[in-house]
Amino acid sequence: MEKKLLSIVVPIFNEENNILPLYHELIAICQSLQHFDEYEIVMVNDGSKDASLSILKDLAAHDVHIKIISFARNFGHEQATFAGIMHTKGDAVVLIDADRQDPPELILEFEKEFINGYHVVYGQRTKRLNESWLKKLTSYLFYPIFKWLTGVDMPRNVGDFCMISRKVVELLKQFNERVIFVRGLIYWLGLPKKAVPFVRRARGSGRSKYNYTKLVIFALENIVSFSTVPIYAIIFISLFLIMLCCLGTAAALCMHLYGYVVMTGWTSLIICMLFSFATTLFFLGIIGLYIGKVFQEVKGRPLFIIDELINI
Ligand code: UDP
Numbered sequence: 610m611e612k613k614l615l616s617i618v619v620p621i622f623n624e625e626n627n628i629l630p631l632y633h634e635l636i637a638i639c640q641s642l643q644h645f646d647e648y649e650i651v652m653v654n655d656g657s658k659d660a661s662l663s664i665l666k667d668l669a670a671h672d673v674h675i676k677i678i679s680f681a682r683n684f685g686h687e688q689a690t691f692a693g694i695m696h697t698k699g700d701a702v703v704l705i706d707a708d709r710q711d712p713p714e715l716i717l718e719f720e721k722e723f724i725n726g727y728h729v730v731y732g733q734r735t736k737r738l739n740e741s742w743l744k745k746l747t748s749y750l751f752y753p754i755f756k757w758l759t760g761v762d763m764p765r766n767v768g769d770f771c772m773i774s775r776k777v778v779e780l781l782k783q784f785n786e787r788v789i790f791v792r793g794l795i796y797w798l799g800l801p802k803k804a805v806p807f808v809r810r811a812r813g814s815g816r817s818k819y820n821y822t823k824l825v826i827f828a829l830e831n832i833v834s835f836s837t838v839p840i841y842a843i844i845f846i847s848l849f850l851i852m853l854c855c856l857g858t859a860a861a862l863c864m865h866l867y868g869y870v871v872m873t874g875w876t877s878l879i880i881c882m883l884f885s886f887a888t889t890l891f892f893l894g895i896i897g898l899y900i901g902k903v904f905q906e907v908k909g910r911p912l913f914i915i916d917e918l919i920n921i
């Protein structure tokens with residue numbers, strides 16, 4: 610029987626104090642896997658400036674399960690995760706952060722659901738220890754807004770901690786985009802998914818690499834990269850303003866005819882200004898639509914994702 614391989618991808622940026630404890634936890638878990646006979650751990654060093662790389666090299670020298678991808682500089686969490694996924698060989702791939710916020714023992718729960726046929730098994734945070742209320746609030750708001758604007762059914766309170774099937778990995782290889790939002794793409798595919806609840810631990814050591822400015826940029830970039838709804842919003846706002854101008858003009862004409870003039874010229878001036886603003890906005894929206902189309906064409910995402918083919 611063919612041996613089953615599990616790949617684990619760990620993005621790492623300045624995590625010198627977390628690597629060894631995480632490694633020991635992961636090894637213990639990998640040795641108690643039921644469905645998988647072999648494992649590999651792909652550590653992606655995202656331009657760390659501390660001792661992370663030398664610790665990784667030491668590990669790799671003693672353990673063939675450890676594979677290292679080391680970036681020339683810091684390219685970002687998403688890029689590191691994507692690079693790791695692209696270099697895996699496993700029948701399933703686990704994504705886990707290096708900071709020990711994601712409990713490795715959950716991988717055994719992921720394995721059970723994976724055997725049940727789910728392509729994406731994800732950890733859903735029921736509680737987040739040691740995170741500020743602002744971070745909790747921003748992530749609470751991000752998921753519904755993202756879902757509403759993009760139509761992608763990305764579950765709430767979910768990070769990158771998940772297990773994906775080889776099929777998902779092969780599909781991700783078809784994506785050509787430069788702005789990579791791994792989680793967004795995984796849920797964009799729409800393949801069967803299953804949540805496994807867990808309590809997110811506090812960071813093992815060090816600080817989060819995401820400050821609030823980075824988080825806002827991250828949210829905006831990803832929404833824009835997945836959705837043209839904001840362009841339609843511009844068009845709808847401009848149409849609403851144009852309608853308001855027409856009503857205003859009609860009202861001003863009636864007032865003029867019945868002699869209710871408060872200040873000569875004021876109403877017509879305001880209506881003209883609002884009208885030219887609204888039409889400019891409308892034309893901008895139309896240009897935006899063309900840019901949106903170019904954007905979608907350039908990304909060249911697959912037109913559809915097939916879950917099953919029956920009698921074909
Ligand atoms: N990370 C990375 N490159 C970066 C920032 C972060 O590879 O530029 C890694 C980091 O080492 C950790 C994971 O991505 O393993 C998540 O980062 P972090 O804990 O800072 O994010 P948070 O959990 O606060 O969202």
Ligand code: MG
Pocket residue numbers: 706708710812817
């Ligand atoms: Mg973290």
